[in-house]
Amino acid sequence: MKKQERRKEKGITLVALVVTIIVLIILAGVTLNIVLDQNGIINKAQQATEDYDTAQREEQELLGVVEDYIEYAGKTAPIPEGYTKSQITTEDDVAEGVVIYEIPEGATVNWTDNEDEKGKNQSTITIGENTTNLQETVNQYVWIPVEDINSMVMCKSNSGESVCNLVYDADEDTLTCTTHPDTANDLVGRLYEGTDGYTTDDGNFMISYTLNFTQRDQTYDANSDRREPAIITGNSGANYDGDSSNLKIAGMSAESTAEQFLTQLKSDFTAMAKSVAKSGGFYISRYEVGANGESKKGQTVLADASSDNIEENYLGAGNWYGLYNTIRNINANKQMIWGCQYDQVIKFIGDEAQIGHSDRNLTIDHALAGQNELDCMKNIYDLEGNHQEWTAEATLNRARARRGSYYPSADDGVFSSASFSVSSPPDYSSNTGSSRTTLYL
Numbered sequence: 001m002k003k004q005e006r007r008k009e010k011g012i013t014l015v016a017l018v019v020t021i022i023v024l025i026i027l028a029g030v031t032l033n034i035v036l037d038q039n040g041i042i043n044k045a046q047q048a049t050e051d052y053d054t055a056q057r058e059e060q061e062l063l064g065v066v067e068d069y070i071e072y073a074g075k076t077a078p079i080p081e082g083y084t085k086s087q088i089t090t091e092d093d094v095a096e097g098v099v100i101y102e103i104p105e106g107a108t109v110n111w112t113d114n115e116d117e118k119g120k121n122q123s124t125i126t127i128g129e130n131t132t133n134l135q136e137t138v139n140q141y142v143w144i145p146v147e148d149i150n151s152m153v154m155c156k157s158n159s160g161e162s163v164c165n166l167v168y169d170a171d172e173d174t175l176t177c178t179t180h181p182d183t184a185n186d187l188v189g190r191l192y193e194g195t196d197g198y199t200t201d202d203g204n205f206m207i208s209y210t211l212n213f214t215q216r217d218q219t220y221d222a223n224s225d226r227r228e229p230a231i232i233t234g235n236s237g238a239n240y241d242g243d244s245s246n247l248k249i250a251g252m253s254a255e256s257t258a259e260q261f262l263t264q265l266k267s268d269f270t271a272m273a274k275s276v277a278k279s280g281g282f283y284i285s286r287y288e289v290g291a292n293g294e295s296k297k298g299q300t301v302l303a304d305a306s307s308d309n310i311e312e313n314y315l316g317a318g319n320w321y322g323l324y325n326t327i328r329n330i331n332a333n334k335q336m337i338w339g340c341q342y343d344q345v346i347k348f349i350g351d352e353a354q355i356g357h358s359d360r361n362l363t364i365d366h367a368l369a370g371q372n373e374l375d376c377m378k379n380i381y382d383l384e385g386n387h388q389e390w391t392a393e394a395t396l397n398r399a400r401a402r403r404g405s406y407y408p409s410a411d412d413g414v415f416s417s418a419s420f421s422v423s424s425p426p427d428y429s430s431n432t433g434s435s436r437t438t439l440y441l
Helices: 002-036 041-063 244-249 258-279 319-327 339-349 407-411
Strands: 066-072 075-080 083-085 099-102 108-110 124-127 130-133 140-145 153-155 166-169 174-177 187-189 194-201 204-211 281-285 301-303 314-316 334-336 388-395 399-403 414-416 421-424 433-435 437-439
Touching: 066 083, 075 083, 075 140, 140 339, 153 166, 153 174, 153 258, 166 258, 174 258, 187 258, 204 339, 244 319, 258 281, 281 339, 301 433, 319 334, 319 388, 319 433, 334 388, 339 388, 339 399, 407 414
Parallel strands: 204 414, 301 314, 388 433
Antiparallel strands: 066 075, 083 099, 099 140, 108 124, 124 130, 140 281, 153 187, 166 174, 194 204, 281 437, 334 437, 388 399, 399 421
16 A cells, blocks of 8 residues: 555656656747747847947937047047047047047048158148148147046035035936935036145246145035136126126127026036036147137137237237137037136146146247147147136136146246146236137037
C-alpha cells in the first residue's frame, strides 16, 4: 500500500514538472516574440529613437538655427546656421577656444596655418571675384562652455541659506528654480565678487582681480549692488534709464519708460539664459565690436564716445546706450555681453585672466581690433588692452560695469587683469570704452 502511494506521488510530481516546462517554453516563445518581432520591444525602441532623431533634425531645419555640432569631451556645441568651425590648427580645440566663422553662401575658403612675419594668419575667403584675408573679412566667435547653468544664473530668492537649483526642461523650453516656487522663473545673473591685489615690476603695477567661482550665496537687490537685469535709477536728480533721450539711443521710442526698458532687459536675459542652459554654453565675439556689432580682425573699434572726430581708428556709439543698441539684434540672437557671461569667460580662460601682465606690448592709444597677438587668451583678443568693455550688469544705483583694462592704464604703467571691474554711469561718454557681442541660439 505504501509503495503504491509513493508511486502515485512520484507520478504527480513528474506530470507537474512536464506541464511546467511546457508552460515555460510557451512563455519564452511569447516573450521572444514580444521582444524580437517586427513590432516587438527592441524594434519599437529603435524606431522611437529614429523618430526622435528625425524630429530633432526636422525641427532644427525648420527653425534654421543649427548647422552642425562640435563634439568635445563627451559633449557637443551647436554651430549656428551660416557659421563654420575653423580649420586652423590653433582654433579647432574647444579647450583652447574653438572659433567659428560666419561664411556667406557661395563663398570659398582656403584654410591654412601659414602666417606672415607679424603672425597674421593667411587663410583667405573668395566671395565672387574678390579674395581677401579671412579673419579681416567675416565675423568670428569663440565658444564659452557653461557646464552648469547654476554657475551663471540664479533666481531672485537665492541666498546663503537657500541656494537655487535651476533645471531646464527641453520639452517646455523653460528654465525653472526648483528651490523657490515663488520666483522660480524670475531669473537674474549670478555675479562673482573679486578680490583686488597688485604686484610691482620695474615701476609698473600689475593689478589682479580674483573671482571666487565656488561662491553660491549671492543675493539680489533690485536697487543696489551688482545685479542684472536691472535699470539704473541714478541719484542727485539723475534718472539714467528714465531719460527719454537715453532710451531713444538704446533703440526705444522717446515715449518709453524705465519700466518698459526693464521689461525688455528681463526678456532678453531670460532668452539668453535658457539658450545657455539648453546648449551648454554661448559664443562671444572674438574682438571688441566694430560697426553694426561686427567681430573682425583689424576693424575700427566701436567706442562709447558720442563724437567720432577724436581719433581715426574708432567709431562713436553714444555711450553705453549707443553700444547696447548697436550690438542688440534679437532676431540674430545677439546681445551686449551680460556680467554673468563675462564672468564665465574669465572662468573658462582661468588664472591667466585674473592677473595683469606688463610684458604684452599693450598699446597706449587706440588700436584696431586684434592687432596685438600677445593680448590673446583662448583665441579672444584685447581683453587686457585697447578698450575697457561695457557689460549689461548694473552696479550701485547709478552705474554699469566695465571690465578688463585699456590703453590709458597701460600708458600710466598700470596693467589690470581681464577680470578687472570698474563702474561708470551709463551716459558717460569717452573714447576708452567698447563692448562685446554674445551669440546664442
